Amino acid sequence: MAYTSPMTMASAVATADDDPGHATIPPAVAARHAAKVARIADQLRRHPGDRPVSLRKRSVSHQVPKATDLRRHDDKIDIGDLTEILAVDPVARICVAESGVTFVDLVAATMQHGLVPIVVPELKTITIGGAVAGCSIESMSFHAGGFHDTCLGYEVVAATGEVLTCTPTNAHADVFEMVHGTFGTLGVLTRLTFRLVPAKRFVHLVHEKHTTLAAYLAAIERHVAAADVDFIDGIIHGPALWVLCLGRFVDHAPYTSNYEWMKIYYQSTATRAEDYLPTADYFFRYDRGVTNVRPRSFVGRLLFGKLLSSTQWLWLGDKLHRLLPTEQPTITLDVFVPMRNVPAFMDWYQREFAFFPLWCVPYRVVKNYPWLEAALHPPPGDNLFLDLAIYGMRQRGRDGRNYHRLMEQKLNELGGFKTLIAHNYYPEPEFWTIWNKPNYDAVKAQTDPRNLLRGLYEKTCRAQMGMR
Numbered sequence: 001m002a003y004t005s006p007m008t009m010a011s012a013v014a015t016a017d018d019d020p021g022h023a024t025i026p027p028a029v030a031a032r033h034a035a036k037v038a039r040i041a042d043q044l045r046r047h048p049g050d051r052p053v054s055l056r057k058r059s060v061s062h063q064v065p066k067a068t069d070l071r072r073h074d075d076k077i078d079i080g081d082l083t084e085i086l087a088v089d090p091v092a093r094i095c096v097a098e099s100g101v102t103f104v105d106l107v108a109a110t111m112q113h114g115l116v117p118i119v120v121p122e123l124k125t126i127t128i129g130g131a132v133a134g135c136s137i138e139s140m141s142f143h144a145g146g147f148h149d150t151c152l153g154y155e156v157v158a159a160t161g162e163v164l165t166c167t168p169t170n171a172h173a174d175v176f177e178m179v180h181g182t183f184g185t186l187g188v189l190t191r192l193t194f195r196l197v198p199a200k201r202f203v204h205l206v207h208e209k210h211t212t213l214a215a216y217l218a219a220i221e222r223h224v225a226a227a228d229v230d231f232i233d234g235i236i237h238g239p240a241l242w243v244l245c246l247g248r249f250v251d252h253a254p255y256t257s258n259y260e261w262m263k264i265y266y267q268s269t270a271t272r273a274e275d276y277l278p279t280a281d282y283f284f285r286y287d288r289g290v291t292n293v294r295p296r297s298f299v300g301r302l303l304f305g306k307l308l309s310s311t312q313w314l315w316l317g318d319k320l321h322r323l324l325p326t327e328q329p330t331i332t333l334d335v336f337v338p339m340r341n342v343p344a345f346m347d348w349y350q351r352e353f354a355f356f357p358l359w360c361v362p363y364r365v366v367k368n369y370p371w372l373e374a375a376l377h378p379p380p381g382d383n384l385f386l387d388l389a390i391y392g393m394r395q396r397g398r399d400g401r402n403y404h405r406l407m408e409q410k411l412n413e414l415g416g417f418k419t420l421i422a423h424n425y426y427p428e429p430e431f432w433t434i435w436n437k438p439n440y441d442a443v444k445a446q447t448d449p450r451n452l453l454r455g456l457y458e459k460t461c462r463a464q465m466g467m468r
Contacts, residue, residue, distance in 0.1 A: 023089035023096045023193065033098065036081055037155070037163055037190050043077050044188070045161030049450040051075050052463075053159075055184060058083060059102055059125045062310075063134070064332050064422040065317035067324040068466025071459075082129075082190055085109050093196040094152070099129025099189045107280050115196040116279065119147040122286040123310045129189040134421055135181045137363050137387060138283075139233035139247065142224050145366040147194075148180040155191035159448035163190075177370045178443040181435075183420060185456050187447045200249035202256065203231065203282035205275040208244040213346055216242035217339065217386075220362050224384065231282075235269045235291070236358040236388075239350060243269045247282065259285050261306045264293045266357060289313075291357045292332070292392035326466070328395035329423050331355075331403055336363060336385045337416040338378060345388075345414055352406060359389040370439045373432075376417055385416070420460040431457050 025033070047053060054074040058081075082100035089095075090113040097106065103117070104124035110116050117128075121136040130136070131147040132154070144150060153167040156175055164187070166176035179186055210216040216234070223229055223246060231247030253276035259265040265285040268275065277285060287310050294313060295301050317324065337345045339362075363385045368377040378385075395403050405425040411417055417434055426434075440456060454463055462468070 023087040023092065023094040025087045025096060029084070029086050033084065033086060033191065036098075037157060040077060040079060040188055040190065041157050041161040041163055044157060044159050044452065047075065047452060049452060052454050053077050053452050055079050055188065057100055057127070059100060059127050059130075060311050060314045061318065062123060062126050062130060062314060062421070063464070065314065065321055065324060066329070066423065066464050066466070067321050067326045069321070070463040070466060070468065072321075077188065079188060079190070086191070088113055088115070088196075090115060093198075094193060095196055096191065096193045097128055098191055100127050102127055103131070104280075104284065107283055110196055111199060111280065113196075114198055114200075116199040116283075117147070118144045118150040118195055118197050120283040121147065122284065122290065124284050124287050125311045128192050128194070132180055132189060132192065133182065133184050135419060137361055139231035139245070139361060141364065141387075142220075142232045142362040142384075143227065143364055145364055146180075149366050151192055151194040153193040154179060154189055156187040156189055156447070158187045158446070159450060159452040162447075164447070174370070174439075174443050175447060178439060180369060181371045181420075182440065182456050183460055185448070185453045185459055186440075186443055187453070198249075199279055200251050201279060202250050202253040203247045203277050203279055204250045204253070205277065205282075206246045207269045207272055207274065208246060210242040210244065211240055213242065213343060216244065217342060219244050220386075221339070221384070224362060224364075232362050234360045235266050236356060236360055237270050238356045241270060245269055249279070250276075253278075256281070259288065262298075262301055264288070266291050266293070266359070286310075286359075290359050290389060290391050325396075328398075328400075328402070329404070331390050331393040331395065331407075331422075333404070333407065333418055333422040334387055334389045335407060335411055335416055335418045336387050337411070337414060338382070339384045339386055340382065341414040341416065342386050345410070345416070348410060349388075352410075353390070353393065353403065355390060355393040359391070361387040361389075363387045371436055372417065373434055373436050376415060376434065420456075423465065424461040425465075426457075426461055428457055428461070431461060 052074050054071045054076060056076040056078045082098035084098050085101055086096040088110060093115060102125045103120050107116055119138055119140050121131055121138050126136060135146050137146045154176055156164045156166055158164060164172045164175055166172040168176055179189060208219060223232055229246045230249050234244045236242050256276050256278055295304055365378050365383040404423050408426055
């Protein structure tokens with residue numbers, strides 16, 4: 001089937017880059033937002049600084065719940081009302097929104113203009129602020145990078161109470177770059193300006209089947225080079241079934257599938273050759289679970305599946321955190337491996353982990369990230385990584401080794417890295433060979449000199465693991 005879309009995602013990004021434009025916020029909306037920001041700044045300014053603070057948001061946290069996370073006992077800064085889309089400029093293809101806006105609400109609003117965010121994470125209630133702080137990616141990332149790579153500017157409330165307007169070229173460019181991937185430890189993100197791209201009503205999916213890793217990687221590189229699709233991700237069902245899911249925007253669909261209840265999307269990729277989904281349903285096709293869908297049984301899904309989305313499971317995990325294992329916790333993590341090293345990684349993975357299915361997303365590092373150490377920056381022309389996501393691997397009975405730590409060590413060996421949303425066991429000196437400490441410390445000194453928000457290592461490798 002020939003692809004005749006008038007604008008691929010890649011060309012749409014280029015158009016937005018050439019003319020970033022602006023979006024005008026109506027005065028009443030701007031005043032309402034300013035009042036919220038003033039309240040947050042006042043909370044931070046008045047805090048005595050004797051205890052760490054965390055954020056109280058309306059949306060559930062999408063970090064992996066942990067049994068002994070110390071942040072549950074922090075003083076709270078309430079940002080629960082930062083949920084408004086402030087402006088959409090359909091001509092410039094720009095959106096301005098508060099950091100607590102969820103992607104499900106954002107997609108619904110922008111689709112009214114025939115537009116969508118360039119990168120839409122897989123779960124409905126991930127917030128746009130959380131997507132920047134935690135480096136969210138998805139199936140548009142093969143050319144666009146992460147959601148943060150589509151952003152033009154941020155408003156950040158420093159822990160001192162100062163309100164900073166941050167862009168890649170103004171006086172706070174260092175803050176703009178460093179809030180990516182630093183999990184809210186440099187300030188409170190309150191407003192984002194980001195690019196949009198044209199969208200159509202439906203997505204047509206073709207599930208390309210491969211029987212070897214070599215064929216799979218060759219197919220990814222071929223489609224990336226040709227830019228002949230709008231979306232690329234995949235499900236690795238096992239060593240003999242590697243499925244590449246190729247998506248294209250289309251105006252019409254002969255039928256549509258629904259994965260909101262009984263049917264499970266990732267399982268469908270093993271048996272279907274193609275599929276059609278409404279565009280919003282495509283974006284959130286994994287919302288009931290990526291490869292760790294619960295309930296698993298037919299009866300369980302019949303009775304409870306409609307009620308239990310990712311949001312409810314994350315909420316339950318946090319509320320029932322005392323029941324979570326503190327030793328050998330279940331493995332849920334995303335790892336980024338340079339494409340050139342994926343064969344060596346998968347050879348090791350099949351020997352040491354042997355856990356399937358895996359979700360995979362090709363990810364283009366579109367620039368050198370200041371929050372990463374220079375040694376991890378890819379060489380020119382070799383900037384494609386493969387994100388491999390492990391969901392729900394149990395360590396119990398697997399010889400007592402810490403598989404989280406095994407993964408950290410192997411990634412260091414192969415020039416890869418992982419997100420910090422799950423369990424992290426890095427010794428501090430090793431941690432700072434991956435994340436750039438001089439750059440981080442320089443911005444931290446500006447925006448949080450009292451360390452109200454904790455440091456990045458302190459928050460992600462100690463407090464979240466129950467250590468002071």
